Amino acid sequence: MRRRDEVDFTEFATAAVRRLRRTAYLMCGDWHRAEDAAQDALVRVYKAWNRLDHGGGLNTYAHKAVVSVVLDQAKKPWRREHVVDQPVEELLADAVGTIDDRLLVVEALTRLPPRQRACVVLRYYADLSIEDTATALDIGAGAVKSQSSRGLATLRHLLNRPELDEPANDREEVLS
Amino acid sequence: MTTEIKDLLADAADDTAQPLEYSIDDVVRRGRRGQRLRRAGAVAAGAVTAGAFVTAVAIWTGGDVARNNGGGIQPASGPTGMVTAKQITWVAQPPAATNFTTAQIRALCNAQDSSARDGVGNKAGGGTDPVTNWSVEVSQGQAHWFRAILLSPDRLRYTFCAYNSDKGEPHDTYNREATKWFAEQPYRVTTWPNGAWGKVPAGVDKIVFELPDGTRSVATTKNGWFLWFTREHVNYLPNKPIWAIYYGADGKEIARFDSNPENPAPKPPVCTGNAHCQLDHIEPHQPVFPK
Numbered sequence: 229m230r231r232r233d234e235v236d237f238t239e240f241a242t243a244a245v246r247r248l249r250r251t252a253y254l255m256c257g258d259w260h261r262a263e264d265a266a267q268d269a270l271v272r273v274y275k276a277w278n279r280l281d282h283g284g285g286l287n288t289y290a291h292k293a294v295v296s297v298v299l300d301q302a303k304k305p306w307r308r309e310h311v312v313d314q315p316v317e318e319l320l321a322d323a324v325g326t327i328d329d330r331l332l333v334v335e336a337l338t339r340l341p342p343r344q345r346a347c348v349v350l351r352y353y354a355d356l357s358i359e360d361t362a363t364a365l366d367i368g369a370g371a372v373k374s375q376s377s378r379g380l381a382t383l384r385h386l387l388n389r390p391e392l393d394e395p396a397n398d399r400e401e402v403l404s
Numbered sequence: 405m406t407t408e409i410k411d412l413l414a415d416a417a418d419d420t421a422q423p424l425e426y427s428i429d430d431v432v433r434r435g436r437r438g439q440r441l442r443r444a445g446a447v448a449a450g451a452v453t454a455g456a457f458v459t460a461v462a463i464w465t466g467g468d469v470a471r472n473n474g475g476g477i478q479p480a481s482g483p484t485g486m487v488t489a490k491q492i493t494w495v496a497q498p499p500a501a502t503n504f505t506t507a508q509i510r511a512l513c514n515a516q517d518s519s520a521r522d523g524v525g526n527k528a529g530g531g532t533d534p535v536t537n538w539s540v541e542v543s544q545g546q547a548h549w550f551r552a553i554l555l556s557p558d559r560l561r562y563t564f565c566a567y568n569s570d571k572g573e574p575h576d577t578y579n580r581e582a583t584k585w586f587a588e589q590p591y592r593v594t595t596w597p598n599g600a601w602g603k604v605p606a607g608v609d610k611i612v613f614e615l616p617d618g619t620r621s622v623a624t625t626k627n628g629w630f631l632w633f634t635r636e637h638v639n640y641l642p643n644k645p646i647w648a649i650y651y652g653a654d655g656k657e658i659a660r661f662d663s664n665p666e667n668p669a670p671k672p673p674v675c676t677g678n679a680h681c682q683l684d685h686i687e688p689h690q691p692v693f694p695k
Contacts, residue, residue, distance in 0.1 A: 234432060241428045249424070250417035259422050267431055274435030333416035352406055353413040380409060389408060 269293035344379030501545025513565035616644035
């Protein structure tokens with residue numbers, strides 16, 4: 229990579245690293261793994277820098293990389309994830325509020341199948357468009373909509389947050 | 405409303421209490437190194453292909469010569485060649501550290517602990533309490549030195565401690581962190597210049613370390629921990645694996661792990677001052693399981 233490109237990369241990476249780490253954390257629920265994933269993702273971006281679309285593709289590619297790294301981590305035999313059929317009640321916020329809501333959210337996310345979790349995190353945390361999410365996950369836009377919809381519904385159920393007045397654009401997205 | 409979910413996700417991902425433990429310079433270094441390795445790999449692949457071709461031609465030619473000299477003897481089908489079994493030398497591990505009492509081990513480790521608390525030897529989850537009441541789980545030693553694993557009373561933290569009152573190997577070393585890393589990363593070992601240590605994974609009966617020259621040792625195991633010592637400084641054995649080979653009670657290999665952080669060299673300076681970062685020096689390696 230040329231020196232000028234490295235300067236550009238450093239600028240991009242500095243701006244993106246924390247967001248990538250947070251995205252990875254929501255995907256895996258572990259700050260250490262998230263840190264590793266963000267770093268690995270940025271290394272992938274570095275290696276692909278010269279063939280990436282710097283107009284708008286960098287962010288999508290970086291998120292694609294971080295999701296890929298987290299899911300790859302989960303596939304490793306010593307880190308294999310299991311979606312546990314645990315009673316939903318165990319996840320509901322405790323009455324006395326001793327459990328941090330944030331941990332409940334992370335715990336609830338881990339209950340989602342990986343693809344749904346990725347869709348929810350990329351769409352509703354990373355603010356990627358449907359198209360960018362589809363690109364990041366190598367799936368179709370329709371799959372993103374359905375997976376996001378199911379993931380969102382499950383998340384609401386797990387967190388005991390019933391669906392309220394859904395804005396027209398959200399409903400349209402889900403139903404289309 | 406998705407706004408509520410978005411807010412919940414944003415709150416859950418709050419990382420204000422989670423400082424970054426590496427710099428972008430580290431990422432750039434890893435990226436550069438990856439590109440160098442890729443280029444080197446392409447060159448090496450070309451060289452191997454060319455070499456294989458030359459070798460194949462030479463061996464086939466040899467076959468033809470043998471046939472010709474053999475007065476009409478039919479050559480064996482395909483390339484021929486002599487396979488020499490690799491010489492294996494077994495090296496015994498040092499015995500338990502009987503020249504030091506438990507109290508001495510605790511006191512000497514605690515002295516290192518005090519100076520390491522604010523340095524890289526104090527890792528995430530390792531805590532900062534003195535180790536003077538920690539149990540000695542496994543040790544190795546000779547006249548002037550010992551290496552030991554000490555475990556906290558709550559069994560959540562451990563320290564690896566090496567002390568040498570004399571010159572030479574092993575050097576004083578100290579490392580303290582949470583025990584949970586081993587549960588999360590079975591078969592991975594932590595390597596320090598003069599050997600390695602770790603938890604014995606479930607179902608493992610024996611752990612054998614193999615140096616690049618074929619020298620093997622059976623690691624010392626006790627209380628579910630293991631220690632392996634070598635006079636070699638593993639940092640000076642680049643680009644070759646140092647295998648930790650795990651065997652079950654039936655003698656069959658369960659898994660193996662390349663414990664050499666210098667394979668491939670150079671070691672990427674990923675980050676400092678944190679347990680997970682320190683583990684990252686073996687991050688490129690993954691356990692290998694027999695098919």
